Amino acid sequence: MVISTLATFALYCPRCSKLExxxxxxxxxxxxxxxxxxxxxxxxxxxxxxxxxxxxxLSIPCASCNTNHVVCLDSRRxxxxxxxxxxxxxxxYCPVENLELGFAGKRDSIEFFMNEHRQEVERLARExxxxxxxxxxxxxxxxxxxxxxxxxxxxxxxTGQVHCRCGSGAIEAMIMPECIxxxxxxxxxxxxxxxxxxxxLETVRSLESIELIPSYYSKRKQ
Numbered sequence: 441m442v443i444s445t446l447a448t449f450a451l452y453c454p455r456c457s458k459l460e461x462x463x464x465x466x467x468x469x470x471x472x473x474x475x476x477x478x479x480x481x482x483x484x485x486x487x488x489x490x491x492x493x494x495x496x497x498l499s500i501p502c503a504s505c506n507t508n509h510v511v512c513l514d515s516r517r518x519x520x521x522x523x524x525x526x527x528x529x530x531x532x533y534c535p536v537e538n539l540e541l542g543f544a545g546k547r548d549s550i551e552f553f554m555n556e557h558r559q560e561v562e563r564l565a566r567e568x569x570x571x572x573x574x575x576x577x578x579x580x581x582x583x584x585x586x587x588x589x590x591x592x593x594x595x596x597x598x599t600g601q602v603h604c605r606c607g608s609g610a611i612e613a614m615i616m617p618e619c620i621x622x623x624x625x626x627x628x629x630x631x632x633x634x635x636x637x638x639x640x641l642e643t644v645r646s647l648e649s650i651e652l653i654p655s656y657y658s659k660r661k662q
Contacts, residue, residue, distance in 0.1 A: 446463055446464070446465055446466070446546075446547070447463075447464050447466060447496075447544060447545075447546075448461055448462065448463050448464070448544070448545060448546060448547040448550055449461070449462045449464065449477055449486065449488065449498070449542065449543075449544050450462075450542050450543045450544075450545075450550045450554075451477060451479075451485045451486055451500065451532075451541060451542035452540075452541060452542055453479040453481060453483050453485060454483065454503035455479065455481050455482075455483040455613070455615075456479065456481040456483065456590050456591065456593075456594040456613070457587060457590070457591065458479065458480075458481070458591065458594050459542070459554065460477075460479045460480065460485060461547065461550065461551075462477045462485075463547060464477075464488060466490075474487045474488065474489040475487065475488050475489070479594075480594060480597045480598045481590075481593075481594050481597060481613055482610075482611065482612045482613060484501070485500065485501075486498055486499060486500040486501070487499045495512060495513070495514060496512070496513045497510060497511070497512055497513075498510070498511040498512075498513055498532065498544075499511075500532065500541060500542075502534045502536075502537075502539075502541065504534045504536070504537040504539045504541075505534055505536040505537050507536070509534065509535070509541070511532055513530060513544055528545060528546075528549065529543045529544070529545040529549055529550065529553060530543065530544040530545060531543055532544065581617055581618050581635075581636045582635070582636050582637070585635055585636060585637065585638065585640060585641050586615065586620070586635045588641050589620060589633060589635035589640060589641055589644050590613070590615070590620055590635070592641075592644045592645055592647075593613065593620060593622075593633065593644065593650065596647060596648070596649065596650055597611070601648060601649035601650065602622070602649070602650045603649075603650075603651060603652070604624040604626065604627060604629050604651070604652040604653075604654065605629070605651055605652065605653050605654060606624065606626055606627040606629065606654050607626075608624055608625070608626035608627065610624065610625040610626055611623065611624055611625070611652065612625060616632070618634065618635065618636050619632045619633055619634050619635050619636075620632070620633045620635055621633075622650065622652055624652050624654070627654045628654070628655075629652040629653060629654040629655065630652065631650070631652045631653075633650075
């Protein structure tokens with residue numbers, strides 16, 4: 441009998457609208473107080489803690505109702521042996537708005553579900569994004585271009601190619617009415633990526649990497 445010890449949590453990110461997959465070792469989780477699940481865009485999505493045998497506590501901030509949900513998960517529902525367990529997913533919901541926040545299960549099962557229900561997954565991701573940034577909807581010049589540019593920046597970040605010349609990869613993103621501002625948490629370097637027109641979108645799509653330059657580097661060149 442083969443029992444999987446790797447759980448995957450797939451959570452919708454309210455900042456960049458992606459469905460981010462997190463692989464967590466059940467063994468390592470038992471040795472730590474908690475494990476932070478962070479999207480590649482920098483957003484903290486949840487914290488997972490081992491409560492007791494087969495039990496895990498997921499604390500997940502919800503952009504839909506602006507509260508922090510605490511969910512108890514039984515790993516035996518989605519981890520185990522046999523063909524039946526391979527197809528099991530545990531869906532995670534906001535009990536207030538009845539909005540799907542993500543899934544827990546085996547990676548192959550989650551990826552199969554995502555491929556089979558891609559349109560629904562994309563709709564839920566956009567819904568999470570709208571809930572988080574609804575206060576900015578009227579001020580954002582072109583919401584669709586903004587979302588597409590943000591997704592492209594996220595894709596580049598997933599490959600590890602969003603970084604600062606100071607050597608840090610700790611980059612945060614902030615949505616502004618006409619651009620996405622990137623900020624280096626180590627040295628304070630900033631970069632604004634325009635997100636208004638189709639030209640802005642094509643420009644960021646052509647990028648393979650994004651490098652922030654600290655102000656002291658700029659002064660040296662002058």
